[in-house]
Amino acid sequence: MRTKWCYAACFLLASAIFYNTPLVQTTPRNYSPNQFRSGDIIFVNGKSIRSSVVRFLQMHNSEYSHVGVIVLNNESAFVIHADPQRGRVVKENLNEFLSPDKITGGAVYRANVVSEDIASIICDAAQSYVDKNILFNSTFDLKTTETLYCTELVWRAYLTAGINLRSENSKTVNDFIFPTELQNCAAIHSVISF
Secondary structure (H helix, E strand, C coil): CHHHHHHHHHHHHHHHHHCCCCCCCCCCCCCCHHHCCCCCEEEEEECCHHHHHHHHHHCCCCCCCEEEEEEEECCEEEEEEEECCCCEEEEEEHHHHCCCCCEEEEEEEEECCCCHHHHHHHHHHHHHHHHCCCEECCCCCCCCCCEECHHHHHHHHHHHCCCCCCCCCCCCHHHCCCHHHHHCCCCEEEEEEC
């Protein structure tokens, strides 16, 4: 385990020194809220060092480092996600979440079979984490529901609606749930990439 953290530290240092992507994307994102449905899962590729570490630790060449649940309210789109920067679960305007200052791209996935009732259960569960002011799970411990990290939030919200986004024999590094695991789940499919 110690070797893995040494590699991660070296990777972080190299990324910080040689990362050559512009800090601000000049091309606007092409999407509109009517492309999304409540309960959709949004995956993004963040620009932070933390995002680089998440992608590195996934060991699957994943494009994505963070996820959240889309919630539509009165023609506006929001993302509920466990934000490590703010240290808690937040409900953020979709435009802020997709800020070119924060991410380089992303995708939206949708459950293969989801009714409005099921989507409502998913969104209500996610909203309850905001309402309870659930803190970010910095230990990435799936045994507690008192704190959540991003993929855990999505997994638990879907589980509330009876949809398990993890395979039965799923065992990842220290039993963390990485974005790749959710993305590769047979119960969801991609609807838009940007």
